[in-house]
Amino acid sequence: MADIWLPNLLTNTPQEGYELAVKLSRAAVRITQSNPAVRNDLRAVYEKDAEALIATAAVVATNFQTVAAANNYWRN
Amino acid sequence: MADIWLPNLLTNTPQEGYELAVKLSRAAVRITQSNPAVRNDLRAVYEKDAEALIATAAVVATNFQTVAAANNYWRN
Amino acid sequence: MADIWLPNLLTNTPQEGYELAVKLSRAAVRITQSNPAVRNDLRAVYEKDAEALIATAAVVATNFQTVAAANNYWRN
Amino acid sequence: MADIWLPNLLTNTPQEGYELAVKLSRAAVRITQSNPAVRNDLRAVYEKDAEALIATAAVVATNFQTVAAANNYWRN
Amino acid sequence: MADIWLPNLLTNTPQEGYELAVKLSRAAVRITQSNPAVRNDLRAVYEKDAEALIATAAVVATNFQTVAAANNYWRN
Amino acid sequence: MADIWLPNLLTNTPQEGYELAVKLSRAAVRITQSNPAVRNDLRAVYEKDAEALIATAAVVATNFQTVAAANNYWRN
Structure with a gap:
């Protein structure tokens, strides 16, 4: 896994944050x-x-x- | 799932927050x-x-x- | 569940907070x-x-x- | 359970905090x-x-x- | 368990913190x-x-x- | 395990942080x-x-x- 799959934890919306959590x-x-x-x-x-x-x-x-905290809960 | 199902984590009340958690x-x-x-x-x-x-x-x-923290526990 | 069962997360004591957690x-x-x-x-x-x-x-x-954090651990 | 079994979350030491967690x-x-x-x-x-x-x-x-956070990790 | 086995949560390094978690x-x-x-x-x-x-x-x-938070993640 | 395997929790990127979590x-x-x-x-x-x-x-x-919090979510 030499490729970059997790460049950062910031997302534009909670929904994108949820997708990152998945x-x-x-x-x-x-x-x-x-x-x-x-x-x-x-x-x-398992499905x-x-x-x-x-x-x-x-x-x-x-x-x-984790993702929600990283994004300060998308409050701002 | 192209539709928007999670626009934000803020709710008016703890109970609505609980429903969002569900x-x-x-x-x-x-x-x-x-x-x-x-x-x-x-x-x-399973039910x-x-x-x-x-x-x-x-x-x-x-x-x-997560939802409770996002809403600052509905303290204010 | 249209009735209000969770008006807020604040309780007077840790013990009441524990009961809310239940x-x-x-x-x-x-x-x-x-x-x-x-x-x-x-x-x-299950019992x-x-x-x-x-x-x-x-x-x-x-x-x-969650309840303890909401109540700032009943420190004050 | 009308009696008071959880008056507060503060303890003098981490070990007492651990006992409270139990x-x-x-x-x-x-x-x-x-x-x-x-x-x-x-x-x-189960034992x-x-x-x-x-x-x-x-x-x-x-x-x-929870108990450790309530006690600010007994840092002070 | 009258003896003191958990005097505090502070450790010098993350690795000692991990051992304390164990x-x-x-x-x-x-x-x-x-x-x-x-x-x-x-x-x-179980092993x-x-x-x-x-x-x-x-x-x-x-x-x-818990131990990592108590030690402020050994950042300083 | 006398060797040092966990010198600190800081990593350069979220992905390295995830590898540390593993x-x-x-x-x-x-x-x-x-x-x-x-x-x-x-x-x-188990695999x-x-x-x-x-x-x-x-x-x-x-x-x-834990690793993400230690790294302040790699926000800075």
């Missing part, structure tokens, strides 16, 4: 399991598994906290 | 599983599963932290 | 599973399940962080 | 399962269950964050 | 299961269980947040 | 299970287990919160 969540999976074919197989399983989907939502929520 | 929690599931029919099937399962409901409450709690 | 935790379950009879059935199960009780305590702890 | 963690269980006999039965199970013990440690860690 | 994580297990023989038996199980190890890492991460 | 997450596993052969065996299992991968992502997300 990206951050997926990055950890990609770093731990670098084989795209295996990730695709796993995805076919139909309620507990896995909720666990994914928990990761996104934690990353959204 | 919306944020569901957004992650919707982004990961984009098929509404599959989501409905999963929902029929009767105590552990899944508690896990959902954990996600909402994390998102509510 | 209320916030239950609200997510109530919003996800709106049928009180189903909730009662589930409660009969005798150690893992579910600990998971509930985790949700309360997260919500208590 | 107390906060147990309070959620006590509020959800008010029957002491059932709690004792459950305790006999020998590695996953339950680790889940308990997670709750204590979250509550310790 | 210590805090183990303290909750020790307080909940005070029998060292039982803890040793459990440890033999070979991927999910338990990841759950342990989650607890350490939460405690490291 | 490193912090693995450190807890390494400290709990010090045998590299056992860790390799476990890794072969093909969707729930374990998501749990790993949760740990990274928590550690990234």
